[in-house]
Amino acid sequence: MNLQGKNILGTQGLSKDQIYGVLEAAESFKEISTRKIKKVPTLRGRTIINLFLEPSTRTRTSFEIAGKRLSADVINISGSSSSIVKGENLIDTVRNLEAMKPDILVLRHSCSGAPHLISKWTNSSIINAGDGTHEHPTQAFLDLMTIKEHKQELEGLKVAIVGDIAHSRVARSNIYAMKTLGMDITLVGPPTMMPVDIEALDVKIVYDMEQAIRDVDVILMLRIQMERQNKLLLTSLREYSTLFGLNLEKLKKAKKDVLIIHPGPVNQGVELSPEVMESPHCLILDQVTNGVAVRMALMYLLLGGEDEALN
Amino acid sequence: MLNKVLSSKDITRAISRVAHEILERNREADSLVLVGIRTRGVFLAQRLKKKIEEIDKVQVEMGVLDITLYRDDILSGKNNPVLKKTEIPFALDGKKVILCDDVLYTGRTIRAAIDALMDFGRPSCVQLAVMIDRGHRELPIRPDFVGKNLPTSKDMLVKVKFKEVDEEDLVVIHTANSN
Numbered sequence: 001m002n003l004q005g006k007n008i009l010g011t012q013g014l015s016k017d018q019i020y021g022v023l024e025a026a027e028s029f030k031e032i033s034t035r036k037i038k039k040v041p042t043l044r045g046r047t048i049i050n051l052f053l054e055p056s057t058r059t060r061t062s063f064e065i066a067g068k069r070l071s072a073d074v075i076n077i078s079g080s081s082s083s084i085v086k087g088e089n090l091i092d093t094v095r096n097l098e099a100m101k102p103d104i105l106v107l108r109h110s111c112s113g114a115p116h117l118i119s120k121w122t123n124s125s126i127i128n129a130g131d132g133t134h135e136h137p138t139q140a141f142l143d144l145m146t147i148k149e150h151k152q153e154l155e156g157l158k159v160a161i162v163g164d165i166a167h168s169r170v171a172r173s174n175i176y177a178m179k180t181l182g183m184d185i186t187l188v189g190p191p192t193m194m195p196v197d198i199e200a201l202d203v204k205i206v207y208d209m210e211q212a213i214r215d216v217d218v219i220l221m222l223r224i225q226m227e228r229q230n231k232l233l234l235t236s237l238r239e240y241s242t243l244f245g246l247n248l249e250k251l252k253k254a255k256k257d258v259l260i261i262h263p264g265p266v267n268q269g270v271e272l273s274p275e276v277m278e279s280p281h282c283l284i285l286d287q288v289t290n291g292v293a294v295r296m297a298l299m300y301l302l303l304g305g306e307d308e309a310l311n
Numbered sequence: 312m313l314n315k316v317l318s319s320k321d322i323t324r325a326i327s328r329v330a331h332e333i334l335e336r337n338r339e340a341d342s343l344v345l346v347g348i349r350t351r352g353v354f355l356a357q358r359l360k361k362k363i364e365e366i367d368k369v370q371v372e373m374g375v376l377d378i379t380l381y382r383d384d385i386l387s388g389k390n391n392p393v394l395k396k397t398e399i400p401f402a403l404d405g406k407k408v409i410l411c412d413d414v415l416y417t418g419r420t421i422r423a424a425i426d427a428l429m430d431f432g433r434p435s436c437v438q439l440a441v442m443i444d445r446g447h448r449e450l451p452i453r454p455d456f457v458g459k460n461l462p463t464s465k466d467m468l469v470k471v472k473f474k475e476v477d478e479e480d481l482v483v484i485h486t487a488n489s490n
Contacts (some may be wrong), residue, residue, distance in 0.1 A: 028377070028394040040380040072382075294489040300380075304391035 007126040008298055009115050010135035011177040019177055023145050025297035026290065032069055033292055042263045044074035044088055046103040046303060051093070052129070053079040054110045055056055058264055058288060059129050061137070063106050066295035072103070084283040090114060091121050098122040101269075103303055107131070112169075125302045133167045138298065139263050140173035142291040144181070146283050149290075150259055155182040157236045160212045163222030163271060164193040164233070170187055170263045171222060189222075190246060192233040209244050213254045221246055237270055249274035251281065261287055317459060317482035319474075322442070325458035326355070329440055330362035332456050337407050342435070344406045345373045348424050349395055351413035352376075354473040355442055361410060374399035376410075381423035403432035409456075413471040415441040418452035442484060445469050 011019070032040055048067040052060045060076065077097075079085075084093060089122035090109070095305030097105065104125045106113045119126045130136040148154055159178060165171045165187050178185055185203040187194065194205060206212040213219055224240065234240050246260065260282045266272050276282060317325070337343055338466065340363065347356030360373045375398045379382070379385065390470050410424055421439060429436060440456040445463040463469060468485040472478070 025394050028396045031396055031398075032380075035430060036432070039430070041426070042380040042385060300394070301391055304385065 005153040006302065007115070007119050007128075007134070008137055008302065009119065009126065009128045011137045011140050011173045011180075012135065012176065014180065016180055019141075019144070019180060022141055022294065022297055022301065023148060026141065026145050026293040026302060029296040029300070030290065030293035033289070038069050039071060040069065041071045042300060043067070043070040043103075043303060046070075046072040047101065048072045048074045048106065048299065049102045049124075050074065050076045050106045050129075051082075051097070052076070052089075052106075052108045053082075053084065054108050054130070056108055056129070056138040058110065058291070060166070062288070063127075063129060063138075063295050066292050066299060067104075070299055071293070071298055072299070075102075090118060094121050098124065105297060122265050127284065127298060127302070130169055132169065132272065133172075134168040134169050135173045135176075136263075137168050137173045137177075138291065138295055140177045141294040141298070142287055143170075143174055143220065143261055143263075144177060145290045145294055146261060146287045147259060149286070150283070151217060154178075156184070158184045158186070158216040158217060159218045159220060160186045160188055160206075160216040161222065162188040162209065162212070164224060165189050165198065165222070166193050166195040166233075167225055168222045171220075174220060175203060179203075185274040186216065190234065190240065205264055209246075210250060210253050213246075213250065213258070215255065216258065217255065218259045218261065219254065223263065223265065224267055224270055226267070238273045241270050244269055244271065245269075246276050248275050248279070251276060251279070259283055264288070312486040315481060315485055316443075316469075316482045319480035322458070322480045322482065325442070326358050327362055329453055329456045329458060330359050330366060331394065333359065333409060333438075333440065334363060334457070336438070337365045337398060340367045340369045340371065341421070342405065342407050343371055343409065344401065344403070345371060345409050345411060346376050346399065346428065347373065348410065348412045348420065348422075349377045349391045351442075351473055352381050352411045353383055354475045355413060355440065356409075356411040357475075359409070359440065365485055372401050374401070376424055376427055377421040378420060378427050381427045397427070399431050403428065403434045406432075406434050408434040408437045409440050410437055411440045411480050413442045413473075414469050415439070415452075415454050415457075416469075418450035421452050425429060426433065443469055447487060 028038050050063050063076050102124045106127045106129050108129040112134035114131050115128040161171050187203050217244050229274050262284050312313035345356040360371050363371050377395045377397045379392045379394045386424050438455040442456045442458040443461050444457045445461045466487045470483050473479040474480050
């Protein structure tokens with residue numbers, strides 16, 4: 001299997017075969033993290049730079065561990081400790097990093113399209129670790145991997161995505177990938193958090209949570225992003241939680257074997273009640289485990305071949 | 312040109328002999344484990360396991376090794392080799408490991424396999440069993456148990472077929488078309 005092109009900028013445009021190829025590789029990589037010696041020599045001598053210009057613990061750590069378990073040299077740069085504080089712009093930062101010959105640049109940025117922009121300024125492979133409200137492809141892969149582990153087949157599964165769809169890169173990456181795989185998607189949330197024209201992606205929109213989760217196989221709960229101007233979109237967190245939060249009472253209305261996933265970090269008591277988080281339906285920690293495997297798979301697939309860059 | 316070298320019967324006999332040789336060399340079969348290298352080394356390991364258990368009335372554990380991530384040519388090919396799972400569900404510490412592969416050629420696969428094995432523990436020893444040894448080693452590696460020695464030239468292609476994945480048990484040599 002080879003990924004087309006040298007970058008992972010999003011799940012939009014990936015084929016079914018490419019998505020399954022990544023998931024299958026990730027299943028094999030998962031085994032490495034269960035060994036006593038959690039390291040293989042595959043990417044020895046390769047350099048990976050994690051450029052995280054937005055806060056993150058889970059994703060950044062996951063990328064770092066993934067690179068290290070493949071024996072690559074991993075360097076982390078965060079916004080507050082970089083020259084960006086001195087006023088250096090993103091393109092200059094990337095050109096300077098490029099001069100040190102990294103093989104992969106992992107970028108998280110608050111602007112949608114930032115990874116696409118820098119991909120024009122570097123020969124390294126770019127992995128998008130979340131750009132603004134656009135895409136977060138590695139999250140979609142780890143979500144799909146977690147669902148596949150429990151349901152085996154992905155095609156035909158019904159998924160409800162609940163929350164601030166408009167600002168969610170997790171939702172967007174999942175919608176693109178899930179539609180490609182033939183999954184059925186219902187979006188749930190307050191009208192202020194629904195993107196305009198999202199129906200064009202062949203998804204259903206429902207404003208009543210209980211109705212929406214009744215016959216789905218998976219509920220993907222999104223985080224209310226306090227940092228992204230939600231004040232204008234919500235009258236109060238309490239109202240949101242009452243209408244769109246998931247608690248045990250609402251969970252009773254769903255299928256007995258429904259899976260609950262959440263990209264983290266959770267606002268406990270807002271999207272998910274603590275009881276739901278502790279229930280066996282909730283797979284948040286499986287998602288985190290699978291995140292390392294998915295990122296190892298992508299790094300391996302990106303550096304494995306010597307295909308001409310297509311992007 | 313295509314030459315049949317070993318028939319199904321020859322293969323069965325060779326495996327039977329190798330199983331006896333393994334037991335002769337390793338008196339205590341209880342610390343013996345078999346590890347097959349994907350893909351066709353796995354079938355050799357399975358058959359050896361069955362034979363050894365038959366002869367000695369013991370249970371022998373068996374694992375499967377995918378050496379893709381340990382290869383020395385992994386980042387130079389056009390396409391990524393498809394990665395499959397490694398399954399060694401037991402500790403290797405103190406075990407006598409019989410590493411099994413179908414064809415021994417340059418020795419590079421075995422080098423990778425030994426590296427991979429060491430990441431799973433510290434076996435008391437590692438021995439190598441192969442169906443065919445066709446020569447042309449590029450590393451100082453030698454087999455302990457051989458189904459058949461087959462002197463070849465480098466432009467030949469030796470193919471071991473096992474009925475588990477191929478239609479039948481067979482060893483063939485393809486020769487490049489030359490006069």
